[in-house]
Amino acid sequence: MSAAPPAFRRLILDVGDHAANPRIARAAAEFARALGLDLHCVFVEDEAVYGLAGLPFARELRLPAHEWHPMDATRIASEFAQAAAQARRVVDEVVRTLGIANAFEVVRGDPAACIAVLSTATDIVVVAERGAPGAWPFDRRRAAAYRSAAALLVLPPRPASRQGPIAAVLADAADACLEVAARAARSAGASLLLLPLALPPDQLQAAIARATARATALGVPPDRIAVRPVAGPGLDALLHALAGSDARLVVLTRAADPPQDDTPGARIARAHGAPVLLLEPRGTVPAEG
């Protein structure tokens, strides 16, 4: 097993879910530029919705009028096309401003399957946290993203203005997130904040020393490395360690638990107001690059 993280190439943004949200598109694009990734936008036309049009009794509750209408394949196709075009306009606008490489793909199929197929170990998939009632909480694409081999970039519902360091939550000095965070810090010209998880005191200093040495070896100047040990187990201890840091990005390795919405990554993103990059746990992904 290797602690080396994969060399990420693409940032996948599912624009079918939050098609015309410029804020999310911009946050994703800025992240892609910071890490030198291609922005790959995907708009999935749910084939099941097309299929419903073949059922005579099928009908659609259309928002915001809250009125029921029969399913019509032609209209459905037109509305998918309009939504895709709108999403493309939003992405184009952001991409033109930031000047990054990008692709925009419209596919028809099962959204969850599409996301699962598209998301490889060298990808990062954007997951935007819900901020208001009204969103359908059982989005299968979201679940597919969590299940995929790709890393996840969890965007908070209301990003706070953060100009501080890039934080790496370290299970140990060999944690893959250290390298990703160091790379991002170097790229963004930011400091690096190391958050070693709770260790016995006799091991802590040695672990810090190793992690610091490794970060230095990864190109982060020592004077730009800070360490805040996480004082105990659990998410609250981690949030406590993050408090006041103004960290602009938190990088951590996912637990090998079954995927679920309310993961620590999502909770950190909400509570801290900054994006969280969730890496796959060690051993689940072969090292690349």
Add this chain to the structure above:
Amino acid sequence: MPQPVPTPIPAGLLYRPADLAGLAFETTADLAPLPGLIGQPRAHEAIRFGTGIAHRGFNIFAIGAGGARMQESIRALLDDAAPGRPQPPDWVYVNNFAAPHRPVAISLPGGQAPVLEKAVHTLVDDLRSALPAVFAGEDYQKRRAALEQSIQARHESGFTALNEKATAHNIAVLRTPMGFAMAPTRDGKVVPPADFNAWPEAEQQATRAAIEELEKDLEQTLRTIPRLEKEQRDAVRALDRETARFALAQPFEEAKAPFTALPAVMAQFDAMLADILDNVGLFIAAEAAEPAALAAAGRLGGPFDRYEVNVLVTQADHGAGAPVIEELHPTLGNLVGRIEYLQMQGALVTNFRLIKPGALHRANGGTILIDARSLLTEPFSWTALKRALLRQQITIEDVARFVGLTTTVSLEPDPIPLDVKVVLFGDRQLYYLLAAYDPELAQHFKVLADFDDEVDRSEASEAMLARLIGSIAAREGLSPLDRAATARAVEHAARLADDAGKLTLLVEQMHDLVAEAGHWAAQAGRPVVTRADVEQAIAQQIHRASRLRERSQEMILRDIALVDTAGSRVGQVNGLSVLMLGGYAFGRPSRITCRVRPGAGRIVDIEREVELGGPLHSKGVLILSGFLGGRYAMGAPMSLSASLVFEQSYGGVDGDSASSAELYTLLSALSGLPLRQDLAVTGSVNQHGIVQAIGGVNEKIEGFFDICSARGLSGTQGVLIPRANAQHLMLRADVVAACAAGRFAIYPVETIDQGIALLTGVPAGERDAGGAYPPGSVNQAVEARLAHFAALRKRAGDAGDGAAGDDAGTERNGGKP
């Protein structure tokens, strides 16, 4: 008693030199400066009274000649008095959060407005960084996340129940581009239509029934969303207010502290706090905005304008005391203030920060000086000033709205109480016209400060003028004048006053003289201005303006304009007139002639007949009839027809200063006695034959002297002037020298009899006890000629042929009776 023929005025009385013996100085640099009102005790008193009295309407209207530089004098007087008067308050405009189109005016102690402006600006600046930090902080983020999650959990619980129920019935809830739909599933996958249609009918029916039921549940669940969204919004708003209130408390307390004694300011702080609590998103959104948007926020028209303070007028700029403001361009906007607009995305917008003060705002609590002519020539300004004085408040009025040029939404700022002393200055004619045509003038300008144009000449006033000359030289950075130069300048002041016994107070002309003399001194490399420099300045001033004078003289010298300066002629005399062009006056001799014949007693003024004579000239001519009728009435109707004319006059003639000359020609024509052509005549005459004073005597004398001098002085030439004008003589040095040498003479004449005797060399003659004039006298000859005309006319009347009209006579001028 026969009146003696007048003798020439002694040369010593033709020019009154200045007497500065009582003033010890080498140059004017040694003299103490003389600011303020000089030689204007009446105007001084009026201004002191007007500025001292606090009652409404006692504003000042200062009138005087244009060159008096009244505003400078008044300004100096007011500036001296201003420090002793109480300092007026500052005024600011702030946003009216309840009604933004009606900005609120707040008064603060003098000099405090900038303090308030800075305090508020600093407060807003601090909040722009502090509030986003508070809202970005973990504490707020955690509380908000918890709040949102709790509401979202309620929302999701409804969806969860629906989802569980749907899953139990093998139904999936799908998102469509525009909403939601239900689909049958098998093994967690949506069943394609073909497969579904292959299902047993009963199963299809059951699925349809389940979907129908779930659709109702979905509808019900979705209906709760707006309520939950509102709940969330309200909860977030309450959290934001609570967070902001805590964050704002301390900064506001610190900002308010210096103003606790000012209720209006405290109220504004409270309104501002309430507004920020309602609009805290403004600060957070701005913090997250693009840099360009942030820059825009700092400019006028930005979102934070609403909290700023517009310092309309502050006393911080000029120390203690009351302001004295002079408005040189009193447009409506410059007077009562204006509202400016910004162009934003094609629309004109404004707010309270774009309210600009007018001169009345700046002068409020003090004094404002305005040029009356400028004020009256600006549309709306005069009426706006009167309105402000009447209401005792300054209301900003938009001229564009007056004339319907714009329908842009504008502001109605609070009027500001007005307590100002207005000093208008202008020429007399303007004041008298205004007084005649605007009845409100007296209501608002009860104090008249009438500036004299001249002051009596005395040792003291000469000394005063010398100091004024020194002040001008010092103020303008010119070389000082030595004693002789100063004396010459003082003497010139008397000449400008057209009176040896007066000194002009028209500072502008003295300023010009001193400046030009300084220039010539500098050209000659002299550090001190000498008399020669002053003389050169005077000569140059005349030279520059004398093109017309020279052309006029040239015409005479070339005998194009006929003026004799030797010999004698019947019915012809040299009259003298003054031409005033562009502020420069010069005298010009004109030939005046008269012809007589029997007629109906009418003297024809040819100038009037051809509409070249003005009313005063006509009056003078009509007086001649009165004189003739009174002196030579013989119980018979006047049977004279005479015509009088200014020869070769092609422009208008006005004034009565030629009436004595016209009478001499008339008497000459009637008597047949020739008049000397080496003399010129000026002076008006009354019906009793008294010669009366005229204006421009110096220019007239010099005008005739120049012609005579050019032709060669004969020693007999001279000018007859009214005796009353002798005191006005300030003649050129060459004229005085000629008179001193006996080559020219100035005769002071009191009566027509004196004048006619001088002009004809024949005594005028006085009636004896029998009522007859002595034989050989002028009057006897005139009376005899008139009697002859009467007889002729009577004969013509007796003949009944009507030939006794104006054209009946056949005799010609020069004919003896």
